[in-house]
Amino acid sequence: MVDHKQLFDETALECSKLITQRYSTSFTLGIRTLHKELHLPIYAIYGFVRYADEIVDTFHDKDKQALLDAFREDTYRAIREGISLNPVLHAFQLIVNQYQIERELIDAFLTSMEMDLDFTRYNDSKYKEYIYGSAEVVGLMCLRVFCKGDSQTYDRLRGAACKLGAAFQKVNFLRDLKSDYEERGRVYFPGVEFKDFNRAIKSEIEADIEQDFDEALIGIHQLPKGAMLGVKIAYLYYRKLFSKIKELPPEVITQQRIRIPNGRKMALLVRTYFGYKTGLG
Template sequence: MIHLFHEASQTCSQDITRTYSTSFASAIRLLHKDLRAPICNIYGFVRLADEIVDTFHEFDKQRLLSEFKVETFAAIARGISLNPVLHSFQLTVNQYEIDHDLINAFFHSMEMDLDRKVYDEKGYEDYIYGSAEVVGLMCLQVFCEGKKEAFEKLKTPARALGAAFQKVNFLRDIQADYNGLARVYFPCCDFNNFTAEDKRRIEEDIHQDFKAAYRGITHLPLKARFGVYVAYKYYLSLFRKIRKMQPSTILHQRVRIPDYHKVLIILRAGLKNKLRLIAPQTGSISEMESSF
């Protein structure tokens, strides 16, 4: 009857996904049914670690994160955990043979969040890799379902998509990160004097990540392509909205995409998918997007 525990644990990770991110939850529902639970299992795990470093201020965060890391690898080794999030995560790690180096890199970035407040270029790149790019690679291992050649081909775009999502989050959450947690992720930025040139430079970097990511999305297995494309479109819409704002505005206002706009994104993406426009092809992101 252990399958009941498997199901209950994965339901817990699905509930965490829906509670913390309605946008990601909507995109995950558009994946093939075989992929939904494994991706929620990854998200639930990532979300729990992120909560430790970002919100558990009244507790010993360093100890909690250290214990969580030990329990994670113990769950993977044993093939079971009484923590339902870790149990569901180990199911996915073991089934899809997710590289343990990716998990270690993720924990390294979470550990950086415990005490580092300002990032230089090297620290920024390391943090982005561990907090976002490796999550994209974990998901890619699920999407490729053991096909190593496909995984190797799509590694670079998967990293770019994870990086784009994280950097957009940084721009969107400047107010909370800087004023609430005293963190400055972007190197060489002074948010007491955040200029239009600072913002433009960051946005150009993100634009390049989105370009690289799109080329990979069009080559994803069909089971994953539509759901990932919708998540990409949501973040691209968020990014476009941020680009239109003044630096002083994003320092004091968290940008959101209205629910009706999210529905339109799904409907338009669905039409594009039916017309087979989300398919391998050449061209830049601007060419791709202007065609719809």
């Protein structure tokens, strides 16, 4: 006999999986190397994050504030009532309630999305607030899933997870410097003017990112076994992207978006997988 509640839940989770696959090759590759029981929960988190981000970055002919307000309200209603007819929000509330993801993390994330509606220049405090809300808390949501209720492990790895999220986001800012400025009028790095972006500024940003990566790696090696490989894949992908960005002069960064071809992503996945399995990763 068909369990229609289970079918509804599974279908919602599969929708978030499809969203992840369509929007992010690299994130999908990383998720595939997590333990199988972690796949759908992480897809659910990504689907939620991706759709919130789409509201502020894509629908320029709509009232973005109204859309985001409705999304926020619908999110909290779904979590409170344990159901939503929006499959992305239903999948997300399943994971939030199962893994006890804190309201504070969700609040911080949605606040950072709202900041994108108003801010085009960030000072130090707003930059840190945005980094925390847009990236670090996403890592913490995933860490809640990885730790499966083990609060001691979560607390021990919380700082490293924040550093990893921060590193990823700052690399994204460098990669997307041109499109963020030309399409949205944004420059995220505090005190940086797009037209004045030079080698000294780029080197200072890169040194900050290097420190984040170094601190994050310590935590990656302490993750639960089922999560370690997938997170290491994501770490190495972003390190590769970061290395490519570091090799380029600032004028190239301001003229094009830097990418890692899919073939190289897959090669990185294979090398890391076999290195891990043979004790070298």
